Amino acid sequence: MMCDFFHSLCADPVNAIGGWFVLLPAAVLLLAAAASVVLRNLIHAALCLTLSFIALGVVYLALGAEFVGFVQLLVYVGAVAMVIVFAILLTRPDELERSRSFFAGFGPAGGAAAALATLAVLLGAIFTSPTGDRPMPPAVAVPVADLGKALMGDYVVALIVIGVLLTAALVGAAVLAMEDEP
Amino acid sequence: MTLQIVLGISAILFSLGLAAVLTRSHAIMLLMGIELMLGAANLNFLAFWRFSPDPAALAGILFAIFSIAVAAAEAAVGLAIIILVYRNLRSVEVDDADQLKG
Numbered sequence: 001m002m003c004d005f006f007h008s009l010c011a012d013p014v015n016a017i018g019g020w021f022v023l024l025p026a027a028v029l030l031l032a033a034a035a036s037v038v039l040r041n042l043i044h045a046a047l048c049l050t051l052s053f054i055a056l057g058v059v060y061l062a063l064g065a066e067f068v069g070f071v072q073l074l075v076y077v078g079a080v081a082m083v084i085v086f087a088i089l090l091t092r093p094d095e096l097e098r099s100r101s102f103f104a105g106f107g108p109a110g111g112a113a114a115a116l117a118t119l120a121v122l123l124g125a126i127f128t129s130p131t132g133d134r135p136m137p138p139a140v141a142v143p144v145a146d147l148g149k150a151l152m153g154d155y156v157v158a159l160i161v162i163g164v165l166l167t168a169a170l171v172g173a174a175v176l177a178m179e180d181e182p
Numbered sequence: 183m184t185l186q187i188v189l190g191i192s193a194i195l196f197s198l199g200l201a202a203v204l205t206r207s208h209a210i211m212l213l214m215g216i217e218l219m220l221g222a223a224n225l226n227f228l229a230f231w232r233f234s235p236d237p238a239a240l241a242g243i244l245f246a247i248f249s250i251a252v253a254a255a256e257a258a259v260g261l262a263i264i265i266l267v268y269r270n271l272r273s274v275e276v277d278d279a280d281q282l283k284g
Contacts, residue, residue, distance in 0.1 A: 022183065026191045033195055033218055037202040042210060049214050056195075056221050060246075063188070063232045068224075068246045075250050080217065080257045087210055087261040091268045111204025119197035123190060132186035134233050142243065150240045151247075158244075162251045169255035173262035 021062045029055035042088050050081040064139045067147055188229040196222035209264045209274045213257065220253045 029052050036048035053076040060069035126132055151159050195218060202215030224246045231242025268274050 030194055033198045037198050060228055063228050065228045065243055068243055071250055075254050083257060083261055087264055090265055091274045108205035112201055114204055115197045115201035118200055122193035126186055126189045134185045136183050136233060150244060155244055158248060162248055166255050169259050173258040176262040177265045
């Protein structure tokens with residue numbers, strides 16, 4: 001009995017113990033993201049953003065996309081978060097943010113209202129869609145070998161374009177941030 | 183656990199990123215908001231893959247992987263631009279970078 005439960009837990013965690021496997025990391029994700037949006041201290045905001053990246057990776061894992069989950073942890077938590085913290089330290093971390101924004105006349109309230117309106121439109125569309133209440137099908141294991149074969153087969157052009165893009169972006173970033181010759 | 187719940191989580195995450203972009207004037211906060219919105223898009227890709235009738239089709243996973251790679255390139259270039267703007271203007275407020283003259 002217990003053995004069956006653990007077997008189904010490992011094979012298909014979402015259907016084994018209900019939605020909690022997704023909902024708990026999703027709650028952490030949304031709380032950390034909200035904290036990183038409202039916190040005034042940039043370092044605190046960056047650390048909350050890192051926590052939300054970790055929670056997002058756990059959500060990917062819970063949805064059954066193991067490879068994407070670990071790529072998310074490696075790329076976002078390992079690289080992007082670190083680069084953001086570096087950029088904060090290279091600029092002035094103690095400078096107080098002035099409250100001017102694109103909505104200069106309305107202040108931050110205008111931006112928050114626009115975001116809330118977008119959220120209302122999105123949620124309205126999602127919860128009235130006829131395909132939305134589809135139940136979760138049983139999990140299908142996706143071996144990394146299949147992903148590799150697909151990347152080197154059907155998607156090889158996209159893979160090469162991504163490689164060129166990453167090279168150009170990193171060389172460009174290094175050239176941009178390089179000190180000028182005195 | 184239905185598709186709507188995952189899409190709703192993703193919509194809330196996207197709106198949080200949008201709120202960060204629209205209400206903050208610090209350039210690094212803008213980039214952080216953009217990263218949140220990209221994460222929401224990736225969550226949508228994976229949700230539609232997970233709930234699709236044909237989970238053996240890998241397009242959702244591969245699109246998410248490509249999207250993560252593009253987001254990494256975007257973060258690198260964006261932060262390099264922020265450091266360059268800070269070096270020239272001594273400020274990271276986006277409202278201060280209002281001229282094309284170098």
